[in-house]
Amino acid sequence: MYKLILIPTDGSEFAQKGVNHGLNLARSVGAKVIIVTVTEPFAIYGAAASAGWAPPLMETAAEYEASQTQAAEKTLADARAAADRLGVDAETVHIPQAHPAEAIVEVANSRHCSLIVIASHGRRGLRRLLLGSQTSEVLSSSSVPVLVVT
Incomplete structure (x- = not known):
C-alpha cells in the first residue's frame, strides 16, 4: 500500500x-522513505528597521544560512542513521x-509519496492559534494522506 513515505523533521526530540x-x-x-527538513528564510522585521536598528544584513543573513545548513545536515544525518539501523532505504x-x-506538501507531491508521517504537539484552542x-x-x-503522530 505504501511505497514511498515522506517523513518531515526539524531535529527536535518531539519530531x-x-x-x-x-x-x-x-x-x-517494505517502503522507502524520504526524510525532509526545511529551514525558513532569514526574517527581517520592518519594525526594527523603522526604529533605527538594522543589523549588518549580509553578515547576519549569511551566518543564519550557515547555521541553518549545519543544523539541517546534523538532523538529516541523525535520521539517516536511525533508518540505517532499521534497514530502511532512506533518502x-x-x-x-x-x-x-x-x-513538505511540495516534496510529497513532486516525489509521488504515498504517505506523509508527521509529528504534532497536539495543541488545542488558543495555544494552537498563537503558536501555529x-x-x-x-x-x-x-x-497525499497524512498520518499524524502525537
Whole structure:
C-alpha cells in the first residue's frame, strides 16, 4: 500500500517521535522513505528597521544560512542513521529558505509519496492559534494522506 513515505523533521526530540514511527512503518511494509527538513528564510522585521536598528544584513543573513545548513545536515544525518539501523532505504532532503508546510506538501507531491508521517504537539484552542501548527497546515493542504503522530 505504501511505497514511498515522506517523513518531515526539524531535529527536535518531539519530531523524533514522527521519525521513529515513520521508519518503523516503512520497515513493516517494505517502503522507502524520504526524510525532509526545511529551514525558513532569514526574517527581517520592518519594525526594527523603522526604529533605527538594522543589523549588518549580509553578515547576519549569511551566518543564519550557515547555521541553518549545519543544523539541517546534523538532523538529516541523525535520521539517516536511525533508518540505517532499521534497514530502511532512506533518502534525505534539505529544503532551504522555504515555509515548512508548503515545502513538505511540495516534496510529497513532486516525489509521488504515498504517505506523509508527521509529528504534532497536539495543541488545542488558543495555544494552537498563537503558536501555529505546521502539521495543521500540511493536513489542510495535502492531497497525499497524512498520518499524524502525537
